Each structure stands twice: as C-alpha cells, then as structure tokens.
Amino acid sequence: MTMRVVQLGVGSVGEVIARTLAEEPDVTEVLLADLDEGRLAEVAGKLPEGKAVTRRLDARDPEALRETLRGADLAVNALLPELNVEVMRACLDVGCGYLDLAAGGPREIVGTPDMDEQFALDGAFRERGISALLFCGIDPGASDVFARALYDEMDTVERLVVYDGDNGWAEGFEFVTSFSPAIMIEESLLLPPERFEDGELIQSEPLSISAEFDFPDPVGRLRVWHIDHEEPALMSRFLAAKGLRFASFYIALADPWVELLRSWKRLGLAHKDEIEFAGCRFRPFDLLVSRLPRPVDLIGKLHGAVCVGTLAEGTVGGERVRRFMYQVTSHDEAYERMGVQGTGLQTGIPAACGALMVLREEVPGPGVFAPEQIDPTRFLALMTEHGAPWSVVDLPVGG
Numbered sequence: 001m002t003m004r005v006v007q008l009g010v011g012s013v014g015e016v017i018a019r020t021l022a023e024e025p026d027v028t029e030v031l032l033a034d035l036d037e038g039r040l041a042e043v044a045g046k047l048p049e050g051k052a053v054t055r056r057l058d059a060r061d062p063e064a065l066r067e068t069l070r071g072a073d074l075a076v077n078a079l080l081p082e083l084n085v086e087v088m089r090a091c092l093d094v095g096c097g098y099l100d101l102a103a104g105g106p107r108e109i110v111g112t113p114d115m116d117e118q119f120a121l122d123g124a125f126r127e128r129g130i131s132a133l134l135f136c137g138i139d140p141g142a143s144d145v146f147a148r149a150l151y152d153e154m155d156t157v158e159r160l161v162v163y164d165g166d167n168g169w170a171e172g173f174e175f176v177t178s179f180s181p182a183i184m185i186e187e188s189l190l191l192p193p194e195r196f197e198d199g200e201l202i203q204s205e206p207l208s209i210s211a212e213f214d215f216p217d218p219v220g221r222l223r224v225w226h227i228d229h230e231e232p233a234l235m236s237r238f239l240a241a242k243g244l245r246f247a248s249f250y251i252a253l254a255d256p257w258v259e260l261l262r263s264w265k266r267l268g269l270a271h272k273d274e275i276e277f278a279g280c281r282f283r284p285f286d287l288l289v290s291r292l293p294r295p296v297d298l299i300g301k302l303h304g305a306v307c308v309g310t311l312a313e314g315t316v317g318g319e320r321v322r323r324f325m326y327q328v329t330s331h332d333e334a335y336e337r338m339g340v341q342g343t344g345l346q347t348g349i350p351a352a353c354g355a356l357m358v359l360r361e362e363v364p365g366p367g368v369f370a371p372e373q374i375d376p377t378r379f380l381a382l383m384t385e386h387g388a389p390w391s392v393v394d395l396p397v398g399g
C-alpha cells in the first residue's frame with residue numbers, strides 16, 4: 001500500500017511529524033506546505049531522498065488548500081488551531097483523512113472555532129467514509145491516551161489530572177514558550193481555565209490557581225499553574241463512566257513569565273482587540289507574540305527536560321491507587337538525536353503515531369475521534385517504537 005501525506009505547517013512540531021512519517025516504508029510521499037519558504041527547504045532537506053515535495057501555501061486560501069490536499073490520504077494540521085475547521089472542511093471536500101494538534105476557541109473570547117464545532121463534523125466524516133483524529137500531540141494527545149489506558153485498567157477513576165513540567169532554560173532569551181507563543185498566551189492569559197468538578201465544567205480566573213508537583217527525574221519539583229486546556233473537557237466527555245468527579249490540567253510556568261502576563265493584564269492588554277496608539281491601530285496581543293522567539297528559534301538553545309503525564313486516582317481490586325503515566329523528553333537529547341527542540345520532538349512523535357493509526361485505518365472507523373477513543377495499547381506501542389517511551393508509577397496514596 002502506498003500513502004501520501006500532506007504536512008500543513010513545518011514549524012517545530014510539523015518538522016518532527018513529517019520526518020517521522022517519511023521514514024515509514026508505506027508513506028511514499030510527504031507534501032510539505034507552509035507560508036515560510038525557508039522552512040520548507042530546510043525541512044525537505046531532512047526527509048529521506050525522494051519523499052519530500054514542497055509547496056508554499058497560505059492555508060487561509062480555501063482554493064489553494066483544496067488543491068494542495070487533492071489526492072492525499074491524510075492531512076496533518078500543525079498550523080494554528082484557528083484553521084482547524086477550515087482544514088477539516090477541505091478534507092471532506094477532497095476525501096482525505098485529518099489529524100490536528102490542539103483545539104481553538106471559544107469564539108466569544110479568541111474568535112476561533114472550538115472543539116464542539118470540530119466534533120459536529122462527525123456525521124459528515126462518517127458519510128464521506130474518512131477519519132479525523134483531533135488534538136493528538138503530547139498534551140492534548142498522549143496525555144488523553146494515558147488517561148484512557150489508566151481508565152481501562154482501573155475499577156474506578158475519580159480524578160484525572162494532567163501535569164506538564166519543563167525545567168528547561170533557553171540560551172539568549174529572557175522569555176520563551178517552547179510551542180507557538182500565540183497559543184501559550186491564549187491558554188494561560190486570555191482564556192479562563194476550565195476544570196471538571198462534580199458533573200460540571202467550572203471556570204476560574206486565569207493564573208489564579210497554582211500548586212507544586214514532584215515530576216519524575218530529571219525534571220523534579222516545579223510550581224504548576226491551572227490553565228485552559230482541552231483535557232478536562234475531553235476526559236469528562238469520554239472517561240466519566242467510572243465515577244469521575246474531577247479533571248484538570250496544570251503546567252509549570254517560570255515566575256518571570258507569570259509576572260509578565262499578570263502585568264500585561266494589569267495594563268489592560270489581556271485581549272485580542274485592536275487599540276489605537278500614536279495614530280496606529282494594532283493588537284497588543286500581536287505585539288507581545290512578536291517579542292517572543294518562534295519555537296524553531298529555540299532549536300539547540302533549550303536545555304533541560306520536559307515531563308508530561310496523567311495522574312489517575314481511583315481503585316483497583318478495592319485498593320486506592322494514585323497512578324501516574326508519563327513521558328519525559330530531554331531538550332538536549334532531542335537536539336542530539338534529530339537537531340530539534342524537546343517540545344517539538346515530544347509533541348511530534350505522538351502526532352505521527354496518531355497519523356499512522358489514521359492512515360492504516362486503526363482508529364475506530366470513519367468519523368471524528370478524540371485521543372480517548374482510540375486503542376491505547378496500539379498507540380502506546382507506536383510511541384515506544386518511535387523513540388518516545390513512557391512509564392507508569394504508583395504514587396503514595398493521600399499525597
């Protein structure tokens with residue numbers, strides 16, 4: 001069987017996905033599509049001989065997007081989530097599978113479609129006989145599959161909490177986000193974080209809830225913040241049947257970064273609207289994003305390691321357990337192994353594993369799926385096979 005993939009976006013994560021998929025014998029061609037011609041040439045040069053085709057594309061152009069996807073088996077969307085629904089509609093038109101990495105929205109705050117608008121296309125994907133796997137990176141993505149794997153092996157699951165901790169630092173930059181800065185600012189500053197508690201999704205003020213978490217070696221103890229993320233909504237939608245009462249998401253943020261975001265908010269700039277200053281109209285949001293390095297600017301400059309894991313609390317055989325399933329990636333080893341930064345590698349490998357499951361028809365069938373709905377055993381085996389091994393540890397009960 002021969003398969004053609006279109007990789008939309010060859011930034012930090014898209015590069016790793018494209019290179020991982022191109023190594024598979026049954027993937028015969030990877031069409032790399034991006035606005036940035038420099039990145040297209042750079043990434044194409046790292047794919048196996050004869051597998052890469054490049055196309056400069058502005059994915060906001062619906063015709064050019066359809067033209068790019070025509071004849072492909074799968075579109076991997078590593079652009080910003082604002083284009084998710086547009087790309088899904090293009091996949092429906094040309095009849096190719098779909099995978100993305102994160103949800104956008106809600107429209108009333110950030111002006112982009114949210115996960116419900118994507119799941120609403122389930123019927124259309126079923127009718128067309130094609131599959132879409134949503135939000136399949138490390139978190140969301142592997143974090144949700146970890147939750148599903150733990151859910152399957154436990155008798156009751158009352159709490160599911162995702163912890164993301166990076167103890168890294170970047171040479172030459174004061175403030176960095178290891179993935180797209182626009183999304184990091186949206187989810188930590190603009191959006192009220194949502195947690196699932198006793199049957200409902202509850203919102204709180206951005207950057208108002210924090211805790212400390214002991215990540216496994218070599219990451220260690222870090223302050224983590226409750227921010228907006230996909231997992232509480234996904235886990236409460238798909239993994240509630242064994243008594244789920246609480247689901248949440250926490251990420252480690254450096255103190256200076258939290259202070260910067262809080263100050264930005266105190267200055268009245270925590271929004272995506274235009275303002276007028278000195279005769280110019282501009283969005284303070286774009287100004288802040290423009291002051292931060294792109295994720296690919298951090299290649300070779302990030303040091304340290306990142307751990308992403310899901311903690312499930314419940315019972316097995318009548319005994320209480322707190323079971324943590326996690327993946328650790330070192331930024332330094334990612335650079336040595338593939339010449340990329342750790343977050344790009346840690347996100348790109350699970351995305352490529354999900355992409356292979358869509359391509360090989362190993363997802364539940366035609367339709368639109370969350371990572372919670374796919375076979376965790378197969379996905380976890382693919383992660384290990386592709387150099388992203390994971391671990392499970394039982395933490396002290398009551399900790």
Ligand SMILES: NC(=O)c1ccc[n+]([C@@H]2O[C@H](COP(=O)([O-])OP(=O)(O)OC[C@H]3O[C@@H](n4cnc5c(N)ncnc54)[C@H](O)[C@@H]3O)[C@@H](O)[C@H]2O)c1
Nearest residue numbers: 009011012013034035058059080101137138139140179180
């Ligand atoms: N689920 C996860 O674990 C996870 C982790 C990291 C990133 N992400 C998501 O993955 C996506 C990519 O992240 P990244 O860190 O690689 O970002 P990035 O900024 O490095 O890459 C984005 C790429 O998209 C290209 N692009 C942007 N707009 C375009 C357009 N209109 N047409 C064509 N190309 C365009 C850019 O040129 C860039 O190369 C983001 O949506 C991010 O939120 C998810």
